[in-house]
Amino acid sequence: MRDILAWREIDLSALLNNIKVIREKIGKKVDIIAVVKADAYGHGAKIVSLFLQKYANVNSFAVAHIDEGIFLRKIGITKKILVLSPQLKSSIPYYLEYQLTPVISDIEFLEDLGKFSHSKGKELKIHLMFDTGMGREGLLPSEVDKVLNVMEKYPGLILEGISSHLSNSENKKDPYNIFQKKLFYEIYDKFKDEELVFHFSNTGGIFNFPEFHFNAVRPGISLYGYGDKALKPVMEVKAKITLIKDLPEGWGIGYGHTFMTEKNTKIALVPLGYADGYRRDLSNKGRVILNGEYCKIVGRISMDQFTIDVTDKEAKKGDVVTILGMEKDKIIDAQELAIISNTIPYEILTGFGSAKRLRSVYKFEGKILNDPILDLSL
The missing domain is CATH 3.20.20.10 (Alanine racemase)
Structure with a gap:
C-alpha cells in the first residue's frame, strides 16, 4: 500500500x-x-x-x-x-x-x-x-x-x-x-x-x-455497522501525511484564511478532500486520529486536501491518518461526521464510497486481502 x-x-x-x-x-x-x-x-x-x-x-x-x-x-x-x-x-x-x-x-x-x-x-x-x-x-x-x-x-x-x-x-x-x-x-x-x-x-x-x-x-x-451498539462499522477511511510545515503566528490557513494561527503552529497536509467524500462542512470542526491521538482540522476542506494541527504531536511524512475509523481507544464514526455535517451516516458512507480516487482495500480476520475474489474463493 x-x-x-x-x-x-x-x-x-x-x-x-x-x-x-x-x-x-x-x-x-x-x-x-x-x-x-x-x-x-x-x-x-x-x-x-x-x-x-x-x-x-x-x-x-x-x-x-x-x-x-x-x-x-x-x-x-x-x-x-x-x-x-x-x-x-x-x-x-x-x-x-x-x-x-x-x-x-x-x-x-x-x-x-x-x-x-x-x-x-x-x-x-x-x-x-x-x-x-x-x-x-x-x-x-x-x-x-x-x-x-x-x-x-x-x-x-x-x-x-x-x-x-x-x-x-x-x-x-x-x-x-x-x-x-x-x-x-x-x-x-x-x-x-x-x-x-x-x-x-x-x-x-x-x-x-x-x-x-x-x-x-x-x-x-x-x-455496514450502524443502528445498534452491537454492530461494527465496516468502512474505515485513511490517508498518509504528505507535508509537514511550521507556520508563524498570524498566518492564514486554507481558502478564505478561515483559520488564523495564534502562535507558532505545526500543520500536516492530508491528501483527501471534498472530491473524495470528505465534506466541506467539517472545515474547522472535524478531527482525525494520528498515532492514537485526536488532531483538529484547521482551515477549510479543499477539493484534494485538508490541514490538521500537529503542534506538539508526533508526526512525519507518510504517517497514516484515520479519517473514519478506530485507532487504539479513539474512534471517529460516520455518525460523528454526519452530526457535524448536518446530514446522516448514509450520506457519509456513500460519499466516501463513490469517490473514484479512493481505492478500496478489503480485509478479513485482520489480514489485508490482495485479491478478495481469489483469496476468499468468491
Whole structure:
C-alpha cells in the first residue's frame, strides 16, 4: 500500500459480525434480505454481495435500480434479487432475462408486466409494495382489490411477497410507526393465508420493533455497522501525511484564511478532500486520529486536501491518518461526521464510497486481502 495516498478499508469480518447480530435479533425463522443498493452503501457491491452469498448464507438481496440487479447477476450472484424502486416500462424484459424480482408500486406497471409475461408465455415472480405512510413508492392500501383484479387477468404473474417501508423507525417514540403498523397489518390480514414473504422492517424496524419482523427483514445500514451498539462499522477511511510545515503566528490557513494561527503552529497536509467524500462542512470542526491521538482540522476542506494541527504531536511524512475509523481507544464514526455535517451516516458512507480516487482495500480476520475474489474463493 506504499503508493496509495488515501483509501477505504472494508472489514469483511465486521460485516459477518453484523449479520450475526441481526440474526440473533430476528431469530432463525426470519429471512434476511441484504440491501446492497448504491454499491452496497459505498462498500463495494461486488465483494460485499459475493461475500454475503458464500460466508453468511444470505439467500436474498435487494437493490434500488434494475441495472444494479443485472450487475449482481453478471458477477455471479445466484440468489434472489429484488428490485425495490419503481422502474420504467423499458426495463421489463430484463426482469425475465436476468431472473430479477420486481417490487411493484403501481398498477400500470403491474399491467405492463402481466402483458409481457403473457406474450412470452413465461411466469414472473413479483412482490407488491404498499405505501403505508412513506408517501413515496408503493400502492395505496385502497388499491388492493384493483391489484388482485390485474393479477387474475395474468396468471403468469406469481405473487411471492408483500412489503412496505417504514418512515421513521429509528425513533421508537414516534406514533407514526404505530399508524404504519396498523395499515400494514390490515394488508397482511388479507394475504396471510397465502404462503408469501412479508417484509416491513428496515434497520430501525429490526432493532426497535420485533412485531414488525414477520418472516423477512431488509437490513441496509445495519449491515455496514450502524443502528445498534452491537454492530461494527465496516468502512474505515485513511490517508498518509504528505507535508509537514511550521507556520508563524498570524498566518492564514486554507481558502478564505478561515483559520488564523495564534502562535507558532505545526500543520500536516492530508491528501483527501471534498472530491473524495470528505465534506466541506467539517472545515474547522472535524478531527482525525494520528498515532492514537485526536488532531483538529484547521482551515477549510479543499477539493484534494485538508490541514490538521500537529503542534506538539508526533508526526512525519507518510504517517497514516484515520479519517473514519478506530485507532487504539479513539474512534471517529460516520455518525460523528454526519452530526457535524448536518446530514446522516448514509450520506457519509456513500460519499466516501463513490469517490473514484479512493481505492478500496478489503480485509478479513485482520489480514489485508490482495485479491478478495481469489483469496476468499468468491
